[in-house]
Amino acid sequence: MVEAIDHSAELPLNIGELLSRVDNDQELLRELVQLFKEECPRLMKSLRDAVSKEQMKTLETTGHTLKGMLASMSATRAALAASRLQEIGRGGKHSQLKEALAALESEIAVLIPELDACLVDAGL
Amino acid sequence: MDGFTLVERIRQKPELTAATIMMLTSAGHRGDAVRCQELGVAAYLLKPIRQSELREAIARPLGAAEEKGTIPLITRFSLQDDRHPADVLRVLLAEDNLVNKRLVTRLLEKRGHRVVISGNGYEALLALEKETFDLVFMDLQMPEMDGFEATAAIRQKEKGTKIHQEVIALTAHAMTGDRERCLAGGWTVISANLYGQWNSTIFCRNMWTVG
Numbered sequence: 001m002v003e004a005i006d007h008s009a010e011l012p013l014n015i016g017e018l019l020s021r022v023d024n025d026q027e028l029l030r031e032l033v034q035l036f037k038e039e040c041p042r043l044m045k046s047l048r049d050a051v052s053k054e055q056m057k058t059l060e061t062t063g064h065t066l067k068g069m070l071a072s073m074s075a076t077r078a079a080l081a082a083s084r085l086q087e088i089g090r091g092g093k094h095s096q097l098k099e100a101l102a103a104l105e106s107e108i109a110v111l112i113p114e115l116d117a118c119l120v121d122a123g124l
Numbered sequence: 125m126d127g128f129t130l131v132e133r134i135r136q137k138p139e140l141t142a143a144t145i146m147m148l149t150s151a152g153h154r155g156d157a158v159r160c161q162e163l164g165v166a167a168y169l170l171k172p173i174r175q176s177e178l179r180e181a182i183a184r185p186l187g188a189a190e191e192k193g194t195i196p197l198i199t200r201f202s203l204q205d206d207r208h209p210a211d212v213l214r215v216l217l218a219e220d221n222l223v224n225k226r227l228v229t230r231l232l233e234k235r236g237h238r239v240v241i242s243g244n245g246y247e248a249l250l251a252l253e254k255e256t257f258d259l260v261f262m263d264l265q266m267p268e269m270d271g272f273e274a275t276a277a278i279r280q281k282e283k284g285t286k287i288h289q290e291v292i293a294l295t296a297h298a299m300t301g302d303r304e305r306c307l308a309g310g311w312t313v314i315s316a317n318l319y320g321q322w323n324s325t326i327f328c329r330n331m332w333t334v335g
Binding site for chain 2: 021022023025028031032035036039061064065068069072073
């Protein structure tokens with residue numbers, strides 16, 4: 001038997017899962033996207049500062065917060081990238097700090113237009 | 125011409141007397157509801173209005189069209205208050221993440237439940253001392269005091285009593301080991317692997333009801 005392969009986790013944004021999570025409520029979707037877009041730059045700035053100053057505790061806590069937000073937005077790839085920074089903050093390899101931050105930055109850069117497009121598709 | 129003047133004009137036209145009128149406003153003013161009632165307005169609702177509220181606000185006056193006597197004005201509050209008390213859960217949400225707070229709160233409120241928010245486990249314990257809750261939704265990792273520690277404190281306090289607070293571990297993204305940690309902490313996992321489903325009474329993904 002050939003099993004269906006779910007490629008949704010490979011996409012920057014799993015729109016189907018996100019819509020299901022918000023109960024197909026487009027107003028709630030808009031609210032969450034707006035809130036995420038307000039919060040994300042603040043958290044990213046905090047992560048950049050934590051990386052440049054090697055503040056591991058901040059890296060762990062902020063990485064965790066952003067990971068949770070991204071997971072709720074069904075952005076699994078970016079959530080995993082944030083999780084990697086969280087793990088480094090918890091005692092992982094310092095040598096991978098900048099690389100992990102760059103990976104997260106690039107995931108976020110792809111995600112934001114996807115979220116905007118998702119609102120346009122939903123007619124919001 | 126504002127909305128009230130328009131309604132007054134409509135009411136003066138005999139051919140429009142049977143019209144069901146609902147008022148929508150983005151800023152409520154003192155006395156508006158009384159004026160609506162006097163003008164025979166069926167519903168007075170604040171914008172932005174949620175789709176479900178609008179649907180219910182439309183359905184009620186239409187359904188009540190054949191009833192006799194004065195029909196009370198429908199407002200955002202009356203829509204919530206009219207639910208059967210047994211259907212309304214008092215929920216404590218312990219969550220530090222703003223997006224998750226908004227998501228879970230809205231989903232619960234849409235179903236008519238009342239939500240109190242705590243930003244961490246410590247605040248959740250304080251809230252539980254002040255009032256009783258039917259359910260606690262607990263994020264696993266939070267600053268100050270995490271969900272594991274807070275739930276352990278709840279269980280410790282319950283020892284020797286018949287009280288049992290329902291606590292539901294809440295995570296949008298289950299990390300390896302979390303479930304095992306719940307089990308190791310003496311929490312009974314009674315509902316697992318709900319990923320992808322929305323339960324009709326409990327509204328999150330990846331949750332474990334922990335005893």
